[in-house]
Amino acid sequence: MPWKQSEESRTWQKERVIQELRSQGKRMTKQRMVLLDVILSGKWNCCKEIYYEAAKRDAAIGMATVYRMVSTLEEIGVFSRCYRYSLPDRPCLEDRERDWPD
Numbered sequence: 001m002p003w004k005q006s007e008e009s010r011t012w013q014k015e016r017v018i019q020e021l022r023s024q025g026k027r028m029t030k031q032r033m034v035l036l037d038v039i040l041s042g043k044w045n046c047c048k049e050i051y052y053e054a055a056k057r058d059a060a061i062g063m064a065t066v067y068r069m070v071s072t073l074e075e076i077g078v079f080s081r082c083y084r085y086s087l088p089d090r091p092c093l094e095d096r097e098r099d100w101p102d
Helices: 007-023 030-041 047-057 063-075
Strands: none
Touching (some): 007 030, 030 047, 047 063
Protein backbone atom coordinates (compact mmCIF):
# COMPACT_ATOMS: atom_id res chain seq x y z
CA MET A 1 0.00 0.00 0.00
CA PRO A 2 1.40 3.43 -0.86
CA TRP A 3 2.49 5.58 2.04
CA LYS A 4 1.59 9.21 2.73
CA GLN A 5 4.07 11.96 3.41
CA SER A 6 3.72 15.72 3.83
CA GLU A 7 4.97 18.02 1.07
CA GLU A 8 7.46 19.63 3.47
CA SER A 9 8.86 16.25 4.49
CA ARG A 10 9.06 15.14 0.85
CA THR A 11 10.96 18.32 -0.11
CA TRP A 12 13.40 17.90 2.77
CA GLN A 13 13.88 14.24 1.92
CA LYS A 14 14.39 15.05 -1.76
CA GLU A 15 17.10 17.59 -0.95
CA ARG A 16 18.92 15.06 1.25
CA VAL A 17 18.73 12.36 -1.43
CA ILE A 18 20.02 14.76 -4.10
CA GLN A 19 22.88 15.76 -1.82
CA GLU A 20 23.77 12.11 -1.17
CA LEU A 21 23.60 11.20 -4.86
CA ARG A 22 25.89 14.10 -5.74
CA SER A 23 28.32 13.11 -2.98
CA GLN A 24 28.45 9.68 -4.66
CA GLY A 25 29.39 11.34 -7.94
CA LYS A 26 25.96 10.97 -9.56
CA ARG A 27 24.68 13.72 -11.82
CA MET A 28 21.12 14.87 -11.22
CA THR A 29 19.69 14.48 -14.70
CA LYS A 30 16.15 15.41 -15.68
CA GLN A 31 15.23 11.72 -15.69
CA ARG A 32 16.64 11.15 -12.20
CA MET A 33 14.71 14.16 -10.91
CA VAL A 34 11.47 12.83 -12.42
CA LEU A 35 12.08 9.39 -10.92
CA LEU A 36 12.92 10.86 -7.54
CA ASP A 37 9.68 12.89 -7.58
CA VAL A 38 7.67 9.77 -8.48
CA ILE A 39 9.39 7.61 -5.87
CA LEU A 40 9.01 10.17 -3.11
CA SER A 41 5.32 10.65 -3.95
CA GLY A 42 4.78 7.13 -2.61
CA LYS A 43 1.93 6.44 -5.04
CA TRP A 44 3.30 3.12 -6.29
CA ASN A 45 3.74 -0.49 -5.20
CA CYS A 46 6.35 -1.77 -7.65
CA CYS A 47 8.94 -0.68 -10.19
CA LYS A 48 6.45 -1.06 -13.02
CA GLU A 49 4.14 1.49 -11.40
CA ILE A 50 7.10 3.86 -10.90
CA TYR A 51 7.87 3.42 -14.60
CA TYR A 52 4.27 4.07 -15.74
CA GLU A 53 4.04 7.29 -13.74
CA ALA A 54 7.53 8.48 -14.72
CA ALA A 55 6.90 7.72 -18.42
CA LYS A 56 3.82 9.99 -18.30
CA ARG A 57 6.13 12.82 -17.24
CA ASP A 58 9.07 11.95 -19.53
CA ALA A 59 8.59 9.46 -22.35
CA ALA A 60 12.36 8.96 -22.62
CA ILE A 61 12.46 7.10 -19.29
CA GLY A 62 12.70 3.33 -19.73
CA MET A 63 12.36 0.40 -17.34
CA ALA A 64 16.16 0.01 -17.22
CA THR A 65 16.43 3.61 -16.00
CA VAL A 66 13.91 2.89 -13.24
CA TYR A 67 15.77 -0.22 -12.10
CA ARG A 68 19.12 1.61 -12.14
CA MET A 69 17.67 4.44 -10.04
CA VAL A 70 16.11 2.02 -7.57
CA SER A 71 19.41 0.15 -7.35
CA THR A 72 21.30 3.41 -6.78
CA LEU A 73 18.89 4.45 -4.03
CA GLU A 74 19.31 1.03 -2.43
CA GLU A 75 23.10 1.39 -2.52
CA ILE A 76 23.00 4.69 -0.64
CA GLY A 77 20.49 3.36 1.89
CA VAL A 78 17.52 5.51 0.90
CA PHE A 79 15.37 2.76 -0.51
CA SER A 80 14.82 -0.93 0.11
CA ARG A 81 12.94 -3.53 -1.88
CA CYS A 82 10.16 -5.52 -0.35
CA TYR A 83 8.76 -8.72 -1.74
CA ARG A 84 5.02 -8.79 -1.21
CA TYR A 85 4.00 -12.27 -2.27
CA SER A 86 2.27 -13.65 0.80
CA LEU A 87 -1.13 -14.44 2.16
CA PRO A 88 -2.46 -12.00 4.76
CA ASP A 89 -2.26 -14.53 7.60
CA ARG A 90 1.11 -16.05 6.60
CA PRO A 91 4.66 -14.69 6.36
CA CYS A 92 6.34 -14.20 2.98
CA LEU A 93 7.55 -17.33 1.21
CA GLU A 94 11.19 -16.41 1.79
CA ASP A 95 10.54 -16.34 5.55
CA ARG A 96 9.15 -19.84 5.90
CA GLU A 97 9.83 -23.28 4.61
CA ARG A 98 8.50 -23.89 1.15
CA ASP A 99 6.16 -26.69 2.24
CA TRP A 100 2.68 -26.46 0.81
CA PRO A 101 -0.24 -27.98 2.69
CA ASP A 102 -1.77 -31.09 1.12
